[in-house]
Amino acid sequence: MWNKIATYIIRYRLLWVALVLVSTVFMAYEASKIELSYNFARILPSNDPVEKEYQDFRKLFGEDGSVMVIGWQDPQLFEINKFRDWCKLSQQIRETEGIKNVLSLANVYKIARNDSLTRFDFAPVIRDIPSTQAEADSIKKEIANLPIYEGLVINSKTNATLIVITFNDKELNSKRRLTIVDDIEKMAETFAVKYNTDLHYSGMPYIRTVNMKKISGEMELFMGLAVLVTLFILWAFFRSFRLTLLSIVVVLIGVVFSVGILHLFNYKITALTGLIPPLLIVIGVPNCVFLINKYQAELVSHSNKDEALREMIRQIGLSTFLANMTTAIGFGVFYFTNSILLVEFGVVAAISVMVTYVLCLVLLPITLHYMSTPKPRHLKHLDGKWASGFLRMVDGLVHNHRKAIYMVMVVMIIVSAYGMTKIKTIGYVVDDLPKKDVVYTDLRFFEKNFNGVLPFEVMINTKQPNGVFADQAKTLYKIKAFQNEMAKFPEFSKPVSIVEASKFLYQGYRGGDGKYYALPGVLELNKMAPYLQNQQGAAKQLTNFLNEDKSITRVSFQMADVGSERIKELMNRIRPKVDSIFNADQYKVSLTGHSLVFLKSNDYLLSNLYESLLIAIVLIAIVGMVLFRSIPIILLSKLPCLIPLALTAGIMGYFDIYFKPTTILIFSITFGIASDGTVYFLTRYREELYKNGLTPSKAVTASIFGTGLSMIYTAVILFCGFSIFSASSFGGTAAMGVMVSITLLVAMCTNLILLPALLLSIAKRQGKNVKPT
Numbered sequence: 001m002w003n004k005i006a007t008y009i010i011r012y013r014l015l016w017v018a019l020v021l022v023s024t025v026f027m028a029y030e031a032s033k034i035e036l037s038y039n040f041a042r043i044l045p046s047n048d049p050v051e052k053e054y055q056d057f058r059k060l061f062g063e064d065g066s067v068m069v070i071g072w073q074d075p076q077l078f079e080i081n082k083f084r085d086w087c088k089l090s091q092q093i094r095e096t097e098g099i100k101n102v103l104s105l106a107n108v109y110k111i112a113r114n115d116s117l118t119r120f121d122f123a124p125v126i127r128d129i130p131s132t133q134a135e136a137d138s139i140k141k142e143i144a145n146l147p148i149y150e151g152l153v154i155n156s157k158t159n160a161t162l163i164v165i166t167f168n169d170k171e172l173n174s175k176r177r178l179t180i181v182d183d184i185e186k187m188a189e190t191f192a193v194k195y196n197t198d199l200h201y202s203g204m205p206y207i208r209t210v211n212m213k214k215i216s217g218e219m220e221l222f223m224g225l226a227v228l229v230t231l232f233i234l235w236a237f238f239r240s241f242r243l244t245l246l247s248i249v250v251v252l253i254g255v256v257f258s259v260g261i262l263h264l265f266n267y268k269i270t271a272l273t274g275l276i277p278p279l280l281i282v283i284g285v286p287n288c289v290f291l292i293n294k295y296q297a298e299l300v301s302h303s304n305k306d307e308a309l310r311e312m313i314r315q316i317g318l319s320t321f322l323a324n325m326t327t328a329i330g331f332g333v334f335y336f337t338n339s340i341l342l343v344e345f346g347v348v349a350a351i352s353v354m355v356t357y358v359l360c361l362v363l364l365p366i367t368l369h370y371m372s373t374p375k376p377r378h379l380k381h382l383d384g385k386w387a388s389g390f391l392r393m394v395d396g397l398v399h400n401h402r403k404a405i406y407m408v409m410v411v412m413i414i415v416s417a418y419g420m421t422k423i424k425t426i427g428y429v430v431d432d433l434p435k436k437d438v439v440y441t442d443l444r445f446f447e448k449n450f451n452g453v454l455p456f457e458v459m460i461n462t463k464q465p466n467g468v469f470a471d472q473a474k475t476l477y478k479i480k481a482f483q484n485e486m487a488k489f490p491e492f493s494k495p496v497s498i499v500e501a502s503k504f505l506y507q508g509y510r511g512g513d514g515k516y517y518a519l520p521g522v523l524e525l526n527k528m529a530p531y532l533q534n535q536q537g538a539a540k541q542l543t544n545f546l547n548e549d550k551s552i553t554r555v556s557f558q559m560a561d562v563g564s565e566r567i568k569e570l571m572n573r574i575r576p577k578v579d580s581i582f583n584a585d586q587y588k589v590s591l592t593g594h595s596l597v598f599l600k601s602n603d604y605l606l607s608n609l610y611e612s613l614l615i616a617i618v619l620i621a622i623v624g625m626v627l628f629r630s631i632p633i634i635l636l637s638k639l640p641c642l643i644p645l646a647l648t649a650g651i652m653g654y655f656d657i658y659f660k661p662t663t664i665l666i667f668s669i670t671f672g673i674a675s676d677g678t679v680y681f682l683t684r685y686r687e688e689l690y691k692n693g694l695t696p697s698k699a700v701t702a703s704i705f706g707t708g709l710s711m712i713y714t715a716v717i718l719f720c721g722f723s724i725f726s727a728s729s730f731g732g733t734a735a736m737g738v739m740v741s742i743t744l745l746v747a748m749c750t751n752l753i754l755l756p757a758l759l760l761s762i763a764k765r766q767g768k769n770v771k772p773t
Contacts, residue, residue, distance in 0.1 A: 006313035006365070010306065013366040020363060024253055027260030034259050036212060037268035038173050043601035045338035053590040054597045057459050060547050061554055064455040065204035065594035066100075066167045068181065070188055071445055072199055073160040078140045080133045085191055087129045090163055092187050098171035098180045104163040108149050110142070111508025118530050120508055147517040148504045151450065151494035160449040167205050181209040200442040202453045204594055207430065210439050211730075215274050218728055222278035225724040227252075230285045233717050238292065242371060247288035250363045254284050254356030261348050261355075272345035272665075275725075275733075280352055282721030283327060283673065286714035287360040290316050290680070293710045295368060296379050305373055309365045317361060319683035322623055323676035324357040329619045330672015333612040339604070391708040395701050398756045405757045409639075409750075412647060419650025425659040427564040427602035429454060429595060434729065443561060451493040452560035454595035458482070458578075461588040465549040468498060472522045476502060478581050479555060480519050485577045486557065491570060493558040498545040505532075559595055564602040571596075605664045612668050617642075620675050624682070632765075636758045637682060640750035641674040648743045657735050666736055670743040673718065677751035680707045685759060696763035700756045708752060715748035 009016060044051035057064065076082065087106035094102040106129075112121045125143060130136045143149060144156065154161045165184065171177055185201065192199045227248060234244040255277045262273060294316045298308035331353065334346025397405060433440045446453045460479065462468055468475050479499045486492055494500075502525075503517050509528050510516035520528070546553050562570070571591060578589050617638060624634045645667055657663060684707045688699035722744065725737025 006310040031259035068203035070163040101166040145514040226278040226281040251284035258352035284356040326675035337608040416646040416650030419653035422653030457593035458555040459590040497555040644746040674747035
């Protein structure tokens, strides 16, 4: 079959070039329309209970992660000039297109009881920006008499205050969000510079915007670094500018296809899909290395260029196909996670790997056909003394010191297993950022002064119309009891709920004195009821907390970025309190919110890691059946790929590198790539056994020297290529780059040393010089 493929590629070369050219132009056009994703990345599948509860909440009450906050701390925040400019800043932000609402000291409200119209009147505390210090001091006293705002927009103990900015849902998930955040920052920084003070920014829109900008910038950075690194290494190996440029151009065409495929699938650039182009450069170049090395080795043997090209395709075509298939499987298994984020990444990466393989297989032989025969200096690398010496040492170890090899591997496994017991599965919303990053430090400011800014929602379904106020408003008192229990947890802010609104209304009903900020008794609630009938008055203010038939209400908290482990502890303590207060027969209480979904996604990813890795092992083992029908060989050939993964997991345990979305990707990806070396070696070993008629011992030696150089080249390229990700400002991406680099370097050693040792042991067990069956 491969003889025919080689013939067709060379014979119809112009047709193939035309086909590739047209499809590349089409894919480039599609790639030009690709967009960044501005939506919150969904990791949990749509049928997950936590995800379903969150989507149910969003349908009723809208996006919960729509609030950005600006924090300011100053003992003299009510000093007239500062306070005036702070009020002006709030007004400027409120007038910005795309902003739904702004809450700050400049636009807090008080409630007055209107007996003549039997309603509550809402009036701003500040009608006009104060012009004297006396007016500012008066406003300060008036705000102090409104307990509802303590802990929401001001912390009087620490002299910290907030501007709470709510985005329109439409702009929140569009490109416009980036410019809105930029505009707000520019306005705020004018204030900060004028008074030589620090302002702090946070909230999900801000965090998502900063992360998206970093992702966009790093995608370009990684692309540039990947090209530069591979260019340098290829030139160092081949000492040929033409071959180096050819390899890069072919792989870059594959990159164009990958971005085009993204758009054809109606996907967008996310934190993961943004990694595909640089990954493809790093993964695609080894195809060129194996093909070119084989071509040059054939030229050294017989100097017939066309015959060398046919042999290159015939002998390397199958092994590179199977190797790319195992790599694609490593990506493709993410399809089985049912997580949209991982499915998009896995599907596009898997397809792109195979497309790049086809491009290499077609374009390299055709281009080499038209290029002049390499000069002797370009072929010197095939006889490199350092490589030959290393491969002779490997051959000696494999034939004479197999027990020592196995002992080293056993020790490595034991050490790795102990390290694996130390691995922690902890995810934080901003844990991928350095501790000195302004997003991280600002988030800590809000946690210190306002207990956090990450949304946490409690949705209470009474299961009956008007259930929130039915039965003498018993639900309100249950919510109050629940809020009292939540107040015992320092990780949560003061709640915003129908109970807090009722307290505020009662304060207005009793004349406005702060001491009446409390949930009244049933009789007092009944007296207040007529004042709530006017839908243009107070009742309208309650719609943010209730659904249309008043059967469902929400209690909104902000929480600290406590991490996935702590959130589990908190939920295990909060859920029993919820169940004891709200009878399950009468109420359905959902604990949800943006931050809870995000942090619970980590557990989901971990559980799917084992599943996807197992699927990858099974599928790659099936690929191994193409080469051998020997169960011992298929099983034992997985060890050279699994031991590097175990070592990587052990390193993560020893160095406190947590399991999180980016680091979890390491295992399936590297298992697929590490299997490439296994495939290359086994393919050559099979050929030496069955086609060339060598004994297992001689076949192993021939395989070591036949594939060793290309495997070393590939390992160096992959090591250096993945190392570029260590330049990322995201800790998880940087850790992934370092860990994958180490894993693949170790995999090269295990494939060159452990695998041939195992093959010889199997042959010896079956009988000296007997071919495995």
